[in-house]
Amino acid sequence: MSDVHGSAQVQARRSAQMDVRQVYRLMAKARALEERMIRMTRSNDGYFWIGGPGEEAFNVPLGLLIKRGQGPAFDYLHHHYRSSAILVAMGLPLIDAIRQMAQRATDPNSGGRNFVNHFAKREWNVVPGASTIETQYSIAPGTALAQARHGGNGITIVNGGDAGSSEGDFATCLNWSSRPGRELPMLILIMNNNWGISTPFESVHGDRIIARRAEAFGIRWGTVNGNDPVASWRKLVEVMAYVRKERKPYCLEAYVSRLHGHSSSSGAGRVQEPDCLEMFGRDLVEREILTAAEIESIQAEYEREAMDALLQARQEPEPDGDTIYDHTFAGGTPGWPPLHKPFV
Amino acid sequence: MSDVHGSAQVQARRSAQMDVRQVYRLMAKARALEERMIRMTRSNDGYFWIGGPGEEAFNVPLGLLIKRGQGPAFDYLHHHYRSSAILVAMGLPLIDAIRQMAQRATDPNSGGRNFVNHFAKREWNVVPGASTIETQYSIAPGTALAQARHGGNGITIVNGGDAGSSEGDFATCLNWSSRPGRELPMLILIMNNNWGISTPFESVHGDRIIARRAEAFGIRWGTVNGNDPVASWRKLVEVMAYVRKERKPYCLEAYVSRLHGHSSSSGAGRVQEPDCLEMFGRDLVEREILTAAEIESIQAEYEREAMDALLQARQEPEPDGDTIYDHTFAGGTPGWPPLHKPFV
Amino acid sequence: MATLAQAIRLALHVGETRLGVTDVFGEDVGPPLGGVFTCTQGLATAWNTPLDERGIVGTAFGLALAGERPVAEIQFCDYIYNTIDLLKLAGNCCWSSMGQFPVPMVLMSPVGSGIHGSIYHSHSFDAIATHIPGWKVVLPSTPLDTYGLMIAAIKDPNPVMFLYPKALIRHQGTEKIPGEPDDPKVLSRMIDAPVGSSREHWRPSWPDLPDFEIPIGSAKCCRPGEHLTVLTYGRTVPLCEQAAQKLFEQEGISAEVIDLRTLFPYDGEMILASTRKTGRLLVVNEDTEVTNFGEHLIRVLTEHCFYHLQAPPRLLAGANTPGVGLSWNLERVSVPQLDAIHAAMREVAMTEA
Amino acid sequence: MATLAQAIRLALHVGETRLGVTDVFGEDVGPPLGGVFTCTQGLATAWNTPLDERGIVGTAFGLALAGERPVAEIQFCDYIYNTIDLLKLAGNCCWSSMGQFPVPMVLMSPVGSGIHGSIYHSHSFDAIATHIPGWKVVLPSTPLDTYGLMIAAIKDPNPVMFLYPKALIRHQGTEKIPGEPDDPKVLSRMIDAPVGSSREHWRPSWPDLPDFEIPIGSAKCCRPGEHLTVLTYGRTVPLCEQAAQKLFEQEGISAEVIDLRTLFPYDGEMILASTRKTGRLLVVNEDTEVTNFGEHLIRVLTEHCFYHLQAPPRLLAGANTPGVGLSWNLERVSVPQLDAIHAAMREVAMTEA
Numbered sequence A, B: 001m002s003d004v005h006g007s008a009q010v011q012a013r014r015s016a017q018m019d020v021r022q023v024y025r026l027m028a029k030a031r032a033l034e035e036r037m038i039r040m041t042r043s044n045d046g047y048f049w050i051g052g053p054g055e056e057a058f059n060v061p062l063g064l065l066i067k068r069g070q071g072p073a074f075d076y077l078h079h080h081y082r083s084s085a086i087l088v089a090m091g092l093p094l095i096d097a098i099r100q101m102a103q104r105a106t107d108p109n110s111g112g113r114n115f116v117n118h119f120a121k122r123e124w125n126v127v128p129g130a131s132t133i134e135t136q137y138s139i140a141p142g143t144a145l146a147q148a149r150h151g152g153n154g155i156t157i158v159n160g161g162d163a164g165s166s167e168g169d170f171a172t173c174l175n176w177s178s179r180p181g182r183e184l185p186m187l188i189l190i191m192n193n194n195w196g197i198s199t200p201f202e203s204v205h206g207d208r209i210i211a212r213r214a215e216a217f218g219i220r221w222g223t224v225n226g227n228d229p230v231a232s233w234r235k236l237v238e239v240m241a242y243v244r245k246e247r248k249p250y251c252l253e254a255y256v257s258r259l260h261g262h263s264s265s266s267g268a269g270r271v272q273e274p275d276c277l278e279m280f281g282r283d284l285v286e287r288e289i290l291t292a293a294e295i296e297s298i299q300a301e302y303e304r305e306a307m308d309a310l311l312q313a314r315q316e317p318e319p320d321g322d323t324i325y326d327h328t329f330a331g332g333t334p335g336w337p338p339l340h341k342p343f344v
Numbered sequence C, D: 001m002a003t004l005a006q007a008i009r010l011a012l013h014v015g016e017t018r019l020g021v022t023d024v025f026g027e028d029v030g031p032p033l034g035g036v037f038t039c040t041q042g043l044a045t046a047w048n049t050p051l052d053e054r055g056i057v058g059t060a061f062g063l064a065l066a067g068e069r070p071v072a073e074i075q076f077c078d079y080i081y082n083t084i085d086l087l088k089l090a091g092n093c094c095w096s097s098m099g100q101f102p103v104p105m106v107l108m109s110p111v112g113s114g115i116h117g118s119i120y121h122s123h124s125f126d127a128i129a130t131h132i133p134g135w136k137v138v139l140p141s142t143p144l145d146t147y148g149l150m151i152a153a154i155k156d157p158n159p160v161m162f163l164y165p166k167a168l169i170r171h172q173g174t175e176k177i178p179g180e181p182d183d184p185k186v187l188s189r190m191i192d193a194p195v196g197s198s199r200e201h202w203r204p205s206w207p208d209l210p211d212f213e214i215p216i217g218s219a220k221c222c223r224p225g226e227h228l229t230v231l232t233y234g235r236t237v238p239l240c241e242q243a244a245q246k247l248f249e250q251e252g253i254s255a256e257v258i259d260l261r262t263l264f265p266y267d268g269e270m271i272l273a274s275t276r277k278t279g280r281l282l283v284v285n286e287d288t289e290v291t292n293f294g295e296h297l298i299r300v301l302t303e304h305c306f307y308h309l310q311a312p313p314r315l316l317a318g319a320n321t322p323g324v325g326l327s328w329n330l331e332r333v334s335v336p337q338l339d340a341i342h343a344a345m346r347e348v349a350m351t352e353a
């Protein structure tokens, strides 16, 4: 954990003090990454984009407050595909997302196999992201159970969308994390952006506040304006301390924006919703913490970093066709049935 | 609906007046049926028993208050395997359960294919019972949706156990019945007997009151002592009127006993739990509504009826081996692949 | 000519106006989107569900139990796997109730590779669908077959799994759907929703569609041939046709290509006759190759045509990997493409008897 | 000799004391019941879960991601079908993360007919299990194999589906498990929980068990033979052995009976060699016969042994009905029994080449 992000992150968690400049910079960095990746679908550098512009104000504080490391002493993250800002705040080099976006063999998450923003990083307990909505909520109790037994203050964090909470997995998560006397140290998040693809929240949810579903299970819950990094930071500090210490679950619903629609399938054009980065930037300028010029230069810096990453990734190879069977099994591929050669 | 039960049932629903004698008789009848069927596992008249002794005080009122008939103008019942008393109160001839218990070809529910107390009766909207715990909660919104569109006052009733509510299907039911502006006329029941086979309720449920999970969905909910037929009657009259009229869901948790353990797999021996039939009998004797002699003769009458039914069923054939493919498809069996003959 | 997506829409329009369909539903199936592939745009009875496949299948099942004729969608077949228990129940309901409760529901879902869909938008579902008793399973590859089979599926009193190949969804057919205007642009103006906000007040104008259907259970011989039989369905149908053409042109080998269209109950007579005639059999599909529906076809045909076979029957299917990788380098070699199909046909035809 | 249920218990005891198993869990798996078939009685790490198969599979998966070695149970494989999506995820996790996240979990579940289990306690799961890439699948038929394969399954760094035939669960083996006492009554006194309330304070006394395992991927030739090859697993293994014995005694036909034991990755070498030797092949299992794992075996073996085959390979499997009916009249004819197996063997052996 000698890199800048890692130590910022340890720092953040220890002090519980918010460094607004740091948060702003990371938000801008995550945004620049996503915007570059959106452009990559148009420049034929990638087939498909889905990601998290609009979730930065919540996700950067979260990423900074995560106890990063490998094994049950550290936090586990079970994420959905809008979580890039968490990873960026944890210290992800932008190129590692861009490599996945460009399906490069060098993609450290999936070797060019999976969609972008489906992270997997063993050293940071970031378990593989999957496209199947909400399944992470049924899996997360497992890492939390390992942590409950291990002791210490590592916790399991799981996030997903508002629409996804309609899957039974969300109920499974509430139930399995609250077994009497066997509660699990879990931060159960709902990132409510008011949409499931084209379906508005209010048309399909009698549960007007999703997090309130936790109440019947005796799980503490709350909501937060996820477009406000300060409120998000405070709330996260409070509830993560609770989960770390009490070893019990907490369910938190964050209201966020979806700034580029669902994905590149719906065009990924910019839409009219509150933009946390803009708002926070304006706020910092007003409070004279940053100047407009600084904001511009931060933006330029990360745009450049993202572009450089793309230029680099373009040089790197796509995976070879004859690797399709690799890692099907840990410890080697069985001999039978005789695998047919990858088609020529 | 010319039979005695049918008219009693219509009567009951119309008047909302409880005929305690009638309720007692039906409880005794349902109990006699189950006790006979338990004995059938020991006399080699059936392989396996699972059923509802202990749920009569709630289920008989429910059966009497159901609007029995075929099609969306009438109530649909999605039941679990402890529902015999509902069916008996609706007017089921005892022999129709016994035929299933004895896997007879004459079993009108399943032709000797399914376990006992897995009812299916088209004319009464009793949709096929299945062994898969809780799946009925995902299916029930479908019949309720047909009813919501149809108009009138028919409702959908779904019941299942306490342990089963841990399946995602229970959450699905709450969600789908409460979509804003599209609420469904459903009575969502939880029959809480405090056990799932050998697992005590409190060891796996952070949701101390299961029905309260409905609250976050804006669904009205309540609990009732399901061992008390009078309380059950009152509560059911109230909440069924609400569902019929408002065309909205209600979630009701009934606390009941499981008087013969889980099933014949665990011996089906009598266990020490409050017995609603005994308690109600004692109460009626005390209140001089019935005499002890009348109670005995009621019991004897239904024991005889159940025994006669068994004697009759024993005369009836088991299904033929060459019928195994019948009704696989409505409208006839496809020619391919050529079905192999049932094994000889 | 109509595309496959338009064909579905037209058939569902017939369903909701003439065949008693009251609900067409699924994730993003209703307005404004009308389905992620536009298959349900403009339909009067289409609506959006919660994001919950169990609720979708369960509710369709319940509607069918109440005697309605619902058409439900699973957005991608990749997301159907949390509902297999419910599919099995729907498949055993008529049988277990001795015919009291047939389940006239249609469940539609796009399948297969071909859109750079990576691990979760490239799945096939033919192996598991055909393994669930009590379901009919169709998988058309042309707009006309799609149209006719959807109508047959709606009419059928049994649960029908209506799979369609997402790679072909925007392909225009070569055969006209009865009633469709001659000019595809006219059709588009009539039934394709405009983009953007003008969609809000848009209403489709449907062509007059005379009665038509394609019976479930009948395969289609796309190309008669003498030297080998090729059974296929879905995305690989046009590839097999092209490969057969090339094989004939280059080497005079004549392959009989049969589009199964219905996977269950499949057209035993046609495939049996063809296999007996040619004595050589290749089955091509995209599903992973262990416990693959093509293996069922091979088993049954081997049993019934053993003494006619002049070469080992062959399956060309998806590689047995946990997914189709995103990179085209990976996808290309994970599921059959034109060259591999051509090579396999050639090999089966050339094997010495 | 130990029963199959006892063998599972012994292996899990080895697992929790020597192989790092920290959790054995599922519905009614912990005290007081120790599993509906007593397979988990007396284990130190066994616990009861909520009635939620998705939670069971998901939690096992999560534990494995955290590096633990969980053993989870689905009470009957009939109830696994709402988790297929999670099984697929567990199967693709190592692959999709380029080896970063192997999933060393064991999922055990009883399968098959034979206990008058009716529609929902008679299911087979071999077709779907073998169709999910990334899983190893075992299905032993004897206590010793059960013991040895469970130990191998726990040690394996991959997800292993441990299926066991419920019909044979109380059968005593003929081979001793290394370390098991000579007298089965002694074993029973040591590790079978007493009935009733005395169970509360009961603790098992475990025998010393030396290291032992049966490698995943190796089949077992139960009975060598010359005239035909019979591949089977689970409940039908002893039936095939009996049928072979009868066939030999009555007609001098010698069948080679192979218990596959591991369904994936299966023992290709042994079955290939046997099929080449005999030139006749019968596969026997209980799963429904459309898209059946036996059809995969037949397809591959036909491909590789075509010129050795003297008769059409045959599959004897479950009838393609939506369930096994409760009445014995129905069950008897729905899944292979001794007579049908004997008849099928005879037929395959007698078919003229």
Ligand SMILES: Cc1ncc(C[n+]2csc(CCOP(=O)(O)OP(=O)(O)O)c2C)c(N)n1
Pocket (backbone or CB within 6 Å): A082, A131, A132, A133, A134, A160, A161, A162, A163, A164, A165, A191, A193, A195, A196, A197, A258, A262, C027, C051, C075, C079
């Ligand atoms: C199990 C499953 N069903 C359906 C889909 C298709 N799908 C992808 S994203 C999405 C909407 C998700 O909405 P929400 O959970 O609110 O997350 P958001 O995208 O809004 O962040 C759907 C339906 C899927 N990926 N997985």
Ligand SMILES: Cc1ncc(C[n+]2csc(CCOP(=O)(O)OP(=O)(O)O)c2C)c(N)n1
Pocket (backbone or CB within 6 Å): B082, B131, B132, B133, B134, B160, B161, B162, B163, B164, B165, B191, B193, B195, B196, B197, B258, B262, D027, D051, D075, D079
């Ligand atoms: C999906 C599913 N999982 C597991 C089982 C096995 N099983 C049958 S009954 C039962 C316990 C049910 O408990 P509860 O829901 O409380 O109903 P009760 O039997 O107590 O009335 C279990 C686990 C099943 N039938 N279906």
Ligand SMILES: [Mg+2]
Pocket (backbone or CB within 6 Å): A161, A162, A163, A191, A192, A193, A194, A195, A196, A197
């Ligand atoms: Mg959303």
Ligand SMILES: [Mg+2]
Pocket (backbone or CB within 6 Å): B161, B162, B163, B191, B192, B193, B194, B195, B196, B197
């Ligand atoms: Mg219970």
